[in-house]
Amino acid sequence: MNIPTLQNEIVKLEPLSLDNFKNLYAISSDRDLLKYSPSDISTFQALTTYVEFALEQCEKDLAVPFIIYDKTTQRYAGSTRFMNIDWHNKVLHIGATWIGKEFQGTGLNTSMKKLMINYAFQKMEFEKVEFRIDQRNIRSRKAVEKLGAQLEGVLRQNVYLNDGYKRNTCCYGILKGEW
Template sequence: MDELSARFADPVALSGSLVALEPLGAGHVEGLRRVVAEGELHRTWYTRVPAPQDVAAEVERRLALHARGAMAPWALRRLDTGEVCGATTFMNLDAANRRLEIGSTFLARSAQGTGVNAEAKLLLLARAFEELGCAAVELRTHWHNHQSRAAIARLGAKQDGVLRNHVLWHDGSYRDTVVFSILDGEWPAVRSGLRGRLAAR
């Protein structure tokens, strides 16, 4: 693996005033089990959130992808309570073309609407554009996940299109994947928007 590819796959610690992003490890499993159990996030049919009993396997899967240089996985920790409140990744890493996707994200119900997600995205996007020199960052979601689509649009991402019948889903249906992206030239405005949202809390 070349140096740039290794940097893309490196989940360096990131921290703001509301949330810290920690390199994912086995020590986060119990906290993440509580996250998915709260509000039974795994029961939402259009997401791929692991059930509590599957969290350890999902952490192992992410760590295996990281070991192959294919993913940078983090756990999210609220700074007001000290509790683990979610997980996220850089995935579909394409260092040669300076592209990656922020995805495989889930957040505790109690952390939603608190500014944690906005600050986490600010930290991740700053790393992608300012430290890794990305030309574009993608965010993808299920067509039926209207909450996620609205949240991505609020970031300032633009919808590129919809990949029809893109992924065979766990219930036998096909997922239509909505693809959004932020380009490097759009990052200053997106950054200002996120900072403004956080300051207005």
């Protein structure tokens, strides 16, 4: 799949690659960053494996991974992707999103999500965008609710995290007609 560059005045989402992901290592080494995620990016090798998996999923047309560039600070801020892409049913997830602490609460995440949702509905012609969030991650849940996503249900104890905890996952969705 050809990965587009999406941007507005605040953020630029560029294709994540084996060349540019190294810009994220300083951020990814924060052990609390993926506290609610089953992924590991805490070491350079773990981050490399994470990116390689995202690129493999991209080659199979199941994901579109991005590196996040904050235009305000002119620094790389994290990563996100379209994932679990169901081309037949026109449903995809926006997930695997992580941004460094210094970029949180700046409006970067909201701006980025709006770009992605617009692209999914308008350019990719999808009919639904979903988000899967750890039930305990109140900050992320409030962020997608602010965008208009509706809580559709909770998958109980469905994902193991790296520390062995089995999380409950909140399923949120936005339909094209609601956007």
